Amino acid sequence: MTVLLGSIDLTFLAISLAKIIVLTFMVILPMVAYSVMAERRGAAIMQDRVGPNRTNLPLTLLGFKKDLSIFGMGGLLQPMADGLKFILKEDFTPKHVRTFYFWLAPALTMVPALLTCAVLPFGSELNLGFLGLAHPVKAVIADLNVGPLYTFAIASLGVYGIVLAGWSSNSKYPFLGAVRSSSQMISYELSLGLAIVPVLMVFGELNLGKIAAAQDADGWLVLPLWGDGLSPGRLLLWIPMLISFVIFTIAMFAETNRMPFDLPECETELVAGYHTEYSSMKFALFFLGEYAAMIIGSGLAVTLFLGGWSIPFGPLLGLGYTPGATPLWLGLLHIATFFAKVIVFILFFIGVRWTVPRFRYDQLMKLGWLWMFEIALANVLLTAVIMWLVPLK
Amino acid sequence: MPSVLFYLFAAITLLFGVGVVVARNPVASALSLVCSFTGLAALFISLDAYFIGTLQILVYAGAVMVLFLFIIMLLDIKAAEGRQTNYATAVGGLLLAVLFTVQIAMVLGDFKEGNKTLADQTLNLGAAASKTSLNTIKDELAEGTLPDAKLMGFTLFDKYPFQLQVVGLLLLAGTVGVVVLSKRDRGGKEEVS
Numbered sequence: 001m002t003v004l005l006g007s008i009d010l011t012f013l014a015i016s017l018a019k020i021i022v023l024t025f026m027v028i029l030p031m032v033a034y035s036v037m038a039e040r041r042g043a044a045i046m047q048d049r050v051g052p053n054r055t056n057l058p059l060t061l062l063g064f065k066k067d068l069s070i071f072g073m074g075g076l077l078q079p080m081a082d083g084l085k086f087i088l089k090e091d092f093t094p095k096h097v098r099t100f101y102f103w104l105a106p107a108l109t110m111v112p113a114l115l116t117c118a119v120l121p122f123g124s125e126l127n128l129g130f131l132g133l134a135h136p137v138k139a140v141i142a143d144l145n146v147g148p149l150y151t152f153a154i155a156s157l158g159v160y161g162i163v164l165a166g167w168s169s170n171s172k173y174p175f176l177g178a179v180r181s182s183s184q185m186i187s188y189e190l191s192l193g194l195a196i197v198p199v200l201m202v203f204g205e206l207n208l209g210k211i212a213a214a215q216d217a218d219g220w221l222v223l224p225l226w227g228d229g230l231s232p233g234r235l236l237l238w239i240p241m242l243i244s245f246v247i248f249t250i251a252m253f254a255e256t257n258r259m260p261f262d263l264p265e266c267e268t269e270l271v272a273g274y275h276t277e278y279s280s281m282k283f284a285l286f287f288l289g290e291y292a293a294m295i296i297g298s299g300l301a302v303t304l305f306l307g308g309w310s311i312p313f314g315p316l317l318g319l320g321y322t323p324g325a326t327p328l329w330l331g332l333l334h335i336a337t338f339f340a341k342v343i344v345f346i347l348f349f350i351g352v353r354w355t356v357p358r359f360r361y362d363q364l365m366k367l368g369w370l371w372m373f374e375i376a377l378a379n380v381l382l383t384a385v386i387m388w389l390v391p392l393k
Numbered sequence: 394m395p396s397v398l399f400y401l402f403a404a405i406t407l408l409f410g411v412g413v414v415v416a417r418n419p420v421a422s423a424l425s426l427v428c429s430f431t432g433l434a435a436l437f438i439s440l441d442a443y444f445i446g447t448l449q450i451l452v453y454a455g456a457v458m459v460l461f462l463f464i465i466m467l468l469d470i471k472a473a474e475g476r477q478t479n480y481a482t483a484v485g486g487l488l489l490a491v492l493f494t495v496q497i498a499m500v501l502g503d504f505k506e507g508n509k510t511l512a513d514q515t516l517n518l519g520a521a522a523s524k525t526s527l528n529t530i531k532d533e534l535a536e537g538t539l540p541d542a543k544l545m546g547f548t549l550f551d552k553y554p555f556q557l558q559v560v561g562l563l564l565l566a567g568t569v570g571v572v573v574l575s576k577r578d579r580g581g582k583e584e585v586s
Contacts, residue, residue, distance in 0.1 A: 101420070145533075146443045146542055153451035159458060160427065167420070182458065189455075204529055206542050 011133070019141045023122060024114055027339070032291040033079035035346050041075070042350045052078045086284040094169075094277050101168035106278065106285035109161030113292040116154045119147040120299045121209040123309045123335035124216075124321040127328045136324060139309070139335060140209050147208035148196055151300055152189070155255065158293065159185045162274050165286070169277040177273030180263050180361065187368040188254035188261075194376035195248040198240050198383035199304050202392070208300075212308030216321045220307035221245070226316055233390035240383040245305045247376050252297045254368065257290060259353035263361055298345035302338065306345075309338040399439060406432035414486075419464045427457050444542040 037052070044051025053074035056067035093099060123139030144150055159182050166178020199221060203211050215221065219229020221241040228234060254261040265273030275286045302308060311333065314320040319330060326334075359367070409432065412425035430453045437446035522534035527547055533540040549557055 144443055145538065145540060146447045149444070149447045149451060149542075153447045153454070156451060156455050156458075157427075160424075160454075160461075163458070163461065186455070186458070 015133075015137055016141060019137075019139075020118075023117060023141060027122075028114065028117055028292060028295055029288070030079075031295055031342075031346075032288050033083065035291050035295065035350070036082070036287070037075070037079050038347065039350050039353070040078070042347070043354050046351075046354045051075070055081045083284070086281050089280040091280040091282065096170045097277060098168040098170060101164050102277075103282070105161050105165035105168060106282045106289070107161070108164060109158055109289035110285045110292070112154045112158040112161070113289040113296065116151045116293075116296045117299070118142045119144050119150050119208055120296065120303060121212050121308055122299070122338050124213070124331055125323075125326055126331040127326060129328075136326065136331075138209065139331065143207070143209055145207050147206055147211075148200075148300065148304070149206065151296070152193060155293065156185075156189065158289065161286075161289065165278070166274040169274070171277060173270045173272075174274045174276045177265055177270050177276070181257065181274060184254055184257075184261065184263060184364065184368075187365060188251045188372070191247055191368060191372040191376050192251035192255060194373070194380060195244045195251060196304060197376075197380045198237075198244045201380075201383055201387060202237060202241070208303050208308070212303055212310060213321055213323070215307040216310030216314055220310070220312070221305045223307070223312065226313050228392075231392070233386070233392045236386050236390055237383065237392075240379050240386065241305070243375065243379045243382075245301075247372055247379070248301060248305070251372060252301060253349070253352070254364070256293045256297055258294060258349055260356045260359055261364060262358065263364060268358075294349055295342065295346060298342045298349070299338075302341045302345060306341055309334040311337050399436070402432045402435040402439065404432075405429070406436065420461070423457055423461045423464055426460075427454050430454055430457070441539050442541055444545055 041051045041053075043049075055075050055078040057077060059067050093102060118141040121138075121140040121143075125136040125138050127136045129136075142150075162181045162185075163178045166174040166176075166181070169175070199211075200206060202221070203214055205211055205214065218227035219225055219234065222238075222245050224230070224234045224238055224241075253259070257263075257265065263273075265275065267273075270276070275283055278286065310321070311317065311319045319333065321330075321334070406429050409425040409429035413422050413429065416422045416425060430449055434446040434449040437443075437449055518534045518537055518539065522531050525531050525534065527543075530540050530543050530547060533543070
């Protein structure tokens with residue numbers, strides 16, 4: 001037993017546990033709740049409605065005259081009310097379902113979505129010298145050398161939850177939703193994977209932390225305007241990188257079943273798609289899984305193309321990252337930058353949802369296989385040719 | 394990695410592997426296969442082979458998804474569940490398993506390296522760094538991390554480029570074949586299934 005305990009690095013374990021708890025449960029889950037809220041408010045603004053603006057701290061229950069609205073903005077407690085409602089509603093399991101798989105499916109959607117955040121570098125490093133730690137703590141849960149691949153691998157497990165939900169519900173509409181979802185996710189995984197190949201070619205690196213650090217020093221992929229980014233090779237590569245970014249973003253919309261591609265739960269045709277038979281918290285888990293996948297997908301896009309945690313023109317402003325010697329305030333600023341970018345990306349997701357109409361299913365397949373896939377392939381070739389003609393460094 | 398984790402993941406791999414064979418319901422079999430692959434991926438990762446471990450999930454779990462859809466779409470699950478056990482196949486399978494076990498035991502009996510414990514065999518990354526020619530790999534090895542994806546890519550493209558091209562051509566031919574085969578039915582009468 002002592003040998004066993006000796007083989008575990010307790011400081012490392014404690015730091016990792018702290019990072020997991022803070023990132024997953026104290027950042028991503030609240031972000032999920034508030035992106036649902038932002039979605040509803042955003043939709044309301046775009047459709048000239050009011051949206052949920054009445055949920056405040058219920059002080060009237062305690063005999064006060066008015067409910068307390070936080071920051072003077074009504075409705076900020078709506079996610080809590082929603083969560084409470086989901087928990088208190090009757091959890092109904094229809095009789096015709098295959099019970100074991102019916103219960104397994106929501107968990108299988110939720111867990112992979114949260115697991116993928118393990119490799120996201122959400123900040124540069126935190127210098128926790130005042131806690132007696134000799135080395136600065138890297139702001140990433142698992143500093144793997146196979147970052148994007150890990151994310152894709154775990155995210156591809158998420159489709160099992162959807163297919164199982166559709167199949168175990170044992171009724172028509174969920175089943176159709178599940179089959180649609182699986183073929184859609186498999187089709188768009190190709191473009192998603194091919195879209196990041198040019199990125200990996202430019203960096204020669206699979207470690208997301210190092211990709212972000214490289215962009216901090218030499219310019220983001222979509223904004224190469226400082227450091228080595230101003231070299232002719234990098235400026236020429238700007239074109240394929242922008243194509244890559246567009247393809248990646250579109251494919252991510254399809255992978256997360258977001259609006260122009262939300263055929264698996266298309267209300268006009270399939271009632272509610274794969275989660276038609278679900279109620280209460282099990283339904284909420286599908287919802288949470290979808291939004292968590294959206295947040296982490298945004299995080300991946302930000303890390304690969306928009307410089308991750310790096311501050312624009314950071315090295316010129318003296319806000320760049322120096323390995324091992326970044327002060328604590330700058331580390332915190334980097335974390336804030338990362339989440340600010342992710343939030344902007346989520347708002348973009350929401351804006352798109354309420355702007356473009358839904359695709360027809362054959363159009364979706366045609367777009368995926370006849371356009372995105374070919375453009376992504378040609379883009380790999382273009383990047384290779386540019387890198388061959390104008391070698392980097 | 395603590396050895397407890399090794400035993401845990403080995404147990405997961407083996408138990409779900411047995412589940413693939415034993416389960417009556419084809420969906421349960423397919424899901425067991427996914428769990429077994431996940432356990433195997435964890436074992437790879439415990440050997441510092443992050444790249445292989447991730448590919449194990451990415452490729453095999455994706456492949457099982459297709460299997461899964463085949464089961465759902467084409468198999469009559471009620472009929473498959475009620476099927477009688479075929480004893481001849483079971484006995485044949487057991488016999489094969491026993492033969493393989495005996496073979497492995499005989500091979501391992503002659504394998505002297507098996508006596509060394511893993512704890513004594515630390516990776517000497519610094520020595521490896523001085524032997525490599527590619528700069529990115531050298532830097533990472535000197536840092537003390539194992540760039541397994543880079544090492545694998547370098548070996549594949551530097552040592553076996555011809556074989557890689559042949560495999561690529563083979564896969565391409567397979568893909569074209571699938572497209573041709575599935576397109577052929579369109580010309581004739583529309584099949585309603």
